[in-house]
Amino acid sequence: MIFHIALLLLFQLMGEALARGFELPLPGPVLGMALFLVLMIARPKTATEVQPTTSGLLSHLSLLFVPAGVGIIGHLDKLGTNGVALFLALLLSTVLAIAAGALTFALLAGEDDADD
């Protein structure tokens, strides 16, 4: 398990270094994800090996957003007198974006193996 975490950190580190080095418009961890994917394509056994660790981490992905979430409480005053307008803009745009994206995908993907 320590080995798996070290591996994830190593790929994050490579992602960060590349993102900084080439001033790419992507966060280091996202780049690290892409690099880690390349590793698994080259060596598929890696996926089965790290699976227990990554599943554990991803099944509680929500937890990891809690500290940042607490951080916004102190900044809710930044919404100021625009609170209602901003909330409506966020709510409606998110509803529209999820609906438009999902319908587009489903329409183009067809009905085939939709339920697996």
Place this chain on the structure above:
Amino acid sequence: MIEIWSYLSEGPLLWLTATLVAYLIGDGIFRATGRQPWANPVLLAVILLAVMLHVTTTDYATYFEGAQFVHFMLGPATVALAVPLFGNLAQVRRMALPMIAALLIGSLTAMLSAVAIGWAMGLDGATLLSLVPKSTTAPVALGISEQIGGSPTLTAVLVILTGIIGAIVVTPLLNLLRVKDWRARGFATGVAAHGIGTARAFQVNETAGAFAGIGMGLNALLTALIAPYIAGLFL
């Protein structure tokens, strides 16, 4: 008693423990309601902790000294998203066209509708600009906001709120629209509601989670590329 409190409240142990316990309580409520989307564990934990910080007059910097260990794991967890992505690779390859189309439509809808609604409701320029990257994962969104002339702090608030809103509305919304395809549901959620939406997708279905992770990553890239042009449209 007061001495013990002042010792503990200054160290990282107390607030790290509080973060995990608050999440467990939030997750417990979420399960107890039969996994109702409105009982979002992130939202419940954040409210619980905010009340605790307020009651104990603890500032965020002190809290974060403990919570940073949890926050830090976001990086490796993002890298770990490659594993379910790899597991669904055959599907991902076949779904390249639906993904590209849903990415463009979802991402543009998120940016344009948010700014249009904000504009119609009389928001000022800098506030509108802060709205543009709100569907993107936080580190990218802050950079974009700064670059196009928004307020990064306001954007941070808008990003987190967007994620929580997305996580709460996605299930009832897509049930209503009868979208049953987990790939479509997950991908659209990742595009519109980044990591918090992705976390929600993983709670529901692993395929949805894998596609949400891809949607989040691709939208970070797309938003970084086109946000300056979207900003230009409105100013």
